[in-house]
Amino acid sequence: MFLALVAALLPLLAATALHAPAAAAGEPARDAARAGAVPAAALTEVTNFGTNPSNLRMYLYVPESVTPKPAIVVAVHWCTGSGPDMYNGTEYDTLADRYGFIVLYPSVTRSSKCFDVSSPQALRRGGGSDPVGIKSMIDWTTRTYDADTGRIFATGISSGAMMTNVLLGDYPDVFAAGAAFSGVPFGCFATTDGSEWNSACSGGSVTRSPKEWGDLARGAYPGYTGARPRMQIWHGTQDDVLRYPNFGEQIKQWTDVQGVSQTPTTTDTPQSGWTRTRYGGTGDRAPVEAVSLQGVGHNLYAQGMASRVLTFFGLDGSGPAPQPGACRVTASVNAWSTGLTATVIVTNTGTTAVDGWKLGFTLPAGQTVTGGWGATYTPSSGSVTATNAAYNGTIAPGASVSIGYQASHGGSSAAPAAFTLNGTACAAG
Numbered sequence: 172m173f174l175a176l177v178a179a180l181l182p183l184l185a186a187t188a189l190h191a192p193a194a195a196a197g198e199p200a201r202d203a204a205r206a207g208a209v210p211a212a213a214l215t216e217v218t219n220f221g222t223n224p225s226n227l228r229m230y231l232y233v234p235e236s237v238t239p240k241p242a243i244v245v246a247v248h249w250c251t252g253s254g255p256d257m258y259n260g261t262e263y264d265t266l267a268d269r270y271g272f273i274v275l276y277p278s279v280t281r282s283s284k285c286f287d288v289s290s291p292q293a294l295r296r297g298g299g300s301d302p303v304g305i306k307s308m309i310d311w312t313t314r315t316y317d318a319d320t321g322r323i324f325a326t327g328i329s330s331g332a333m334m335t336n337v338l339l340g341d342y343p344d345v346f347a348a349g350a351a352f353s354g355v356p357f358g359c360f361a362t363t364d365g366s367e368w369n370s371a372c373s374g375g376s377v378t379r380s381p382k383e384w385g386d387l388a389r390g391a392y393p394g395y396t397g398a399r400p401r402m403q404i405w406h407g408t409q410d411d412v413l414r415y416p417n418f419g420e421q422i423k424q425w426t427d428v429q430g431v432s433q434t435p436t437t438t439d440t441p442q443s444g445w446t447r448t449r450y451g452g453t454g455d456r457a458p459v460e461a462v463s464l465q466g467v468g469h470n471l472y473a474q475g476m477a478s479r480v481l482t483f484f485g486l487d488g489s490g491p492a493p494q495p496g497a498c499r500v501t502a503s504v505n506a507w508s509t510g511l512t513a514t515v516i517v518t519n520t521g522t523t524a525v526d527g528w529k530l531g532f533t534l535p536a537g538q539t540v541t542g543g544w545g546a547t548y549t550p551s552s553g554s555v556t557a558t559n560a561a562y563n564g565t566i567a568p569g570a571s572v573s574i575g576y577q578a579s580h581g582g583s584s585a586a587p588a589a590f591t592l593n594g595t596a597c598a599a600g
Contacts (some may be wrong), residue, residue, distance in 0.1 A: 208233070208315045208316070209231050209233055210233075211233050211234065211235045211237070212232075212233075212234055212235045212268070213232075214230055214231075214232050214255060214258050214264070214276070215230065215231055215232075215233075216228060216229065216230050216231075217229045217230070217231050217308075217311065220307055220308055220311040221307030221308070221310060221311055222303055222304070222307045223303075223304040223307055224292075224299045224300060224303055224304060225280075225281070225287060225299075225300045225301050225303075225304055226280050226281075226304075227277050227278060227279060227280065227301060227304040227305065227308075228253075228254060228277070228278040228280060229254070229275070229276075229277060229278070229304075229308045229311075230254035230255060230258065230275075230276040230277075230278060231273065231274070231275055231276070231312065232258065232263075232264045232267060232273065232274040232276070233267075233273050233316070234264075234267045234268045234271060234272075234273075235268070236268065236271050237271050237272075237273060237316065238270075238271035238272070239317075240317055240318060240319040241271055241272050241273050241316055241318050241319065241322075242272040242273070242318070242319055242322035242323070242324065242484075242486055243272065243273050243274075243275055243309060243312055243313070243318050243322070243323045243324070244263055244267070244272055244273070244274050244275070244324050244325075244326065244484070244486070245275045245277065245305065245308075245309065245323070245324065245325040245326070245338070246258075246261060246263050246274055246275070246276050246326055246327070246331075247276075247277055247286065247305075247325065247326070247327030247328075247330075247331030247332075247334045247335060247338075248276070248277075248278065248279070248284075248327070248328065248330070248331050249327075249328045249329035249330050249331055250283065250284055250285040250329055250330040251283075251284045251285075252284060252330075252331075253278045253279070253284065254276030254277060254278030255276070255278070257276050257328075257331070258274075258276050260472075261328075261472070261477055262474060262477045262478075263326075263477055266477055266478065266481055266486075266487075270481070270486055270487060270488065272322075272486055273312060273316060273318065275308055275309065275312055277301070277304070277305050277308060279301070283367055285330045285367055286301050286330045286331065286333065286334040286337075287300045287301045287367065288301075288330070288333040288334055288336070288337050288355075288360045289360040289361055289362040289366065289367055289368075289369060290362070290365075291361075291363065293337060293341075294337065294340070294341070294357070294358060294361060294391060295341065295390075295391050295392075296341045296342060296391055296392040297341075298341075301334065302334075302337060302338055302341045302342070305334075305338060306341075306342060306345065309323060309345065319497075319598075320345075320598045320599075321347060321497050321498075321520075321596065321597070321598050322347055322484075322485075322486070323345055323346055323347060324346060324347055324348050324349065324350075324484045324486070325338045325339065325346055325349045325350075326349060326350040326351070326352070326477075326480055327350075327351060327352065327354070328352045328353060328472050329352070329353050329354070329412070329413070329469065331352075331354075332351035332352050332353050332354025332355075332405075333351075333354045333355050333359075333360060333413075335349045335350065335351045335354060336349070336351055336354055336355065336356060336357040336421065336424075337357055339357070339388070339399075339400045339402065340357035340358070340387070340388040340389075340391040340392075341391045341392065342392070343392060343395060343397065343398075343399050343400055344392075344395065344397055344589050344596060346400040347400055347401070347484070347596070348400050348401040348402065348403070348456075348483065348484050348485075349400055349401075349402050349403070350402075350403040350404075350405070350480040350483060350484070351402070351403070351404055351405065351421065352405045352406075352471060352472050352476070353405065353406055353407065353410055353412070353413055353469050353470075353471055353472075354404070354406075354413065354417070354421065355372050355373070355413055355417040355420070355421065356384050356387070356388075356417065356420045356421045356423075356424040357384075357387055357388040357391070357424060358384075358387035358388070359372040359377050359417065359420065360372050360373075372413075372417070373412065373413050373414065374414055375413075375414030375415060375416030375417055376416075377420070378416065378420060379420065379423070380423070381423040381424065381426060381427035381433060382427055384420065384423050384424035384427060385424055385427030385428045387424070388424060388425075388428050389428065394533065395533075395589070396531065396533050396554040397531065397589045397590070397591045397596050398591045398594055398595055398596040399428050399429055401429070401456065401457070401458050401459065401460075401483070402421070402425040402428075402429075402458075402459050402460075403459075403460045403461075403462070403480065403483045404418060404421045404422060404425070404459070404460070404461040404462070405461075405462045405464070405471060405472075405476070406418035406421075406461075406462075406463060406464070406471070407463075407464045407466075407467030407468050407469065407471040408463060408464065408465050408466060408467065409466055409467060409468045410467075410468055410469045410471075411468060411469060412469040413469065418461065418463060421461075422448075422450070422459065422461050425458075425459045426450045426451065426458075426459050429450070429451055429458040429459055430451075431450050431451025431452075431458050431459065432450065432451065433450070434450075435448035435449060435450055436449050436450060436451065436452060436453050436457065437449045437453045437457075441462075441479075444464060444465040444466065444467070445462055445463070445464055445465070446462070446463045446465070447460065447461070447462045447463075448460070448461050448463075449461075455482050455483060455485075456483060456485055460483055462479075497519075497520040497521045497595075497597075497598070498517060498518065498519060498520060498521070498525075498590075498592040498595065498597035498598070499517075499518045499520050499597055499598045499599070499600070500515060500516065500517050500518070500530070500590040500592075500597045500598075500599060501515070501516045501518075501599070501600055502514070502515045502516075502586035502587060502590075502599075503586065504584055504585065504586045506580070506584035509579055509580065510541075510577065510578065510579050510580065511538075511577070511578055511580055511584045512575060512576070512577050512578075513575055513576055513577075513578065513586055514573065514574075514575045515530070515557075515573070515574050515575060515576075515590075516571050516572070516573050517530060517566065517571060517572050517573075517574070517590075517592065517597075518566075518569075518570070518571040519566040519567065519568055519569065519570055519571070520568075520569070520598070521568060522568050523568065524565055524566065524567050524568060525565065525566040525592065525593070526564065526565050527559060527564050527565075527593075528558075528559050528564065528566065528592055528593055529556050529557070529558050529559075529592075529593055529594075530546065530556070530557040530558075530574075530590055530591070530592055531554065531555070531556050531557075531590065531591040531592075531594070532554075532555055532557075532587035532589065532590045532591075533553065533554050533555070533587055533588075533589070534552055534553060534555055534578065534587060535580075535583040535585045535587070536581075536583060537580050537581030537582055537583055538552065538578045538579070538580045538581075538583065538584075539551050539552045539578055539579050539580075540552065540555065540576050540577070540578045541577050541578060541579055542576065542577045543557070543574070543575060543576035543577065544574065544575055544576070545557075545560055545563060545572065545573060545574030545575060546558055546559055546560060546563075546574045547560070548576055557574060557576075559572075
């Protein structure tokens with residue numbers, strides 16, 4: 172029913188099994204080898220990594236030259252494939268050797284060897300099935316190697332491309348960007364009868380408006396108002412498994428999710444037979460990038476494409492990520508029966524000064540801001556934006572500003588769970 176990737180994939184590597192140790196949060200990457208996490212420069216299976224409702228297997232590649240606070244690339248295999256197949260059939264491991272990031276290879280154990288991108292459980296945050304297991308793998312890797320939570324990425328081929336779309340919909344606060352090779356939009360493959368296959372979607376006959384597609388992705392995590400992952404989309408015009416109309420439907424979805432125009436800002440031909448369009452920006456890290464391959468079928472992935480993925484992700488050293496740069500926010504609350512005060516510390520963890528800032532967050536239900544300091548807060552409830560005061564609008568690299576507010580509450584006195592700085596998701600804690 173499904174096509175395997177190119178028949179010339181290298182032979183399957185035998186992977187070493189390893190039980191995951193109990194890793195302390197924030198353990199530095201340089202101490203991970205001492206702690207016995209995984210051997211460097213070898214594909215290694217990790218077990219007991221956390222909640223795993225669909226019995227996925229986890230394989231990890233950590234280069235010898237892993238960087239402090241490394242990025243994580245989740246590389247998701249195709250139907251009939253496996254994590255080791257994805258390792259052998261792509262060059263992410265050799266690129267990790269060059270750039271110092273970690274590669275995580277989820278692997279399906281169900282008989283079809285296809286990822287669940289269709290069940291109701293898979294299409295909502297924390298709902299169960301494969302996305303929950305993959306999130307557990309990411310959490311384990313982040314804890315063990317003190318990875319950078321602002322630089323977690325997903326990429327996949329065919330079923331893995333569909334899962335990339337699903338992961339970015341379910342966990343927009345986790346992923347910075349994704350790259351999907353021969354996939355379909357989030358929610359396109361949805362079924363309610365237990366079937367893994369949706370013929371209407373695969374045949375390219377499922378069409379929706381951009382807003383309808385966007386609402387499907389946003390509906391996976393109701394109430395989330397933070398930054399959304401960027402998306403790179405690849406598709407061949409002669410794809411006979413997941414038909415070419417799915418390319419345009421993905422563009423509709425992710426431009427709407429990003430809130431950018433459906434009209435390309437640039438169109439070019441980076442290689443003969445390729446047409447690349449960018450939306451919402453003109454550079455290598457536009458909010459949405461789409462590459463159409465003329466006359467190419469379903470098995471379009473080829474050597475060299477992973478390097479283009481890394482450029483889109485910003486992991487190849489070709490320049491800084493879009494500004495404002497990285498940020499970290501800590502929030503603490505002092506509460507009483509009907510009120511609270513919150514202290515919020517915003518740190519610029521990037522390399523460029525932030526000049527003028529807006530901090531976005533969502534108050535828990537029942538909370539209303541009644542006053543504040545260090546910023547102007549609007550509106551007083553729901554999705555709030557704190558805008559800098561005249562004296563603290565510039566945050567130098569490595570510097571912090573402290574602001575706060577007083578609020579009434581109707582029972583929940585929790586601090587906000589997620590923050591964005593000028594639209595960029597911040598790490599928490």
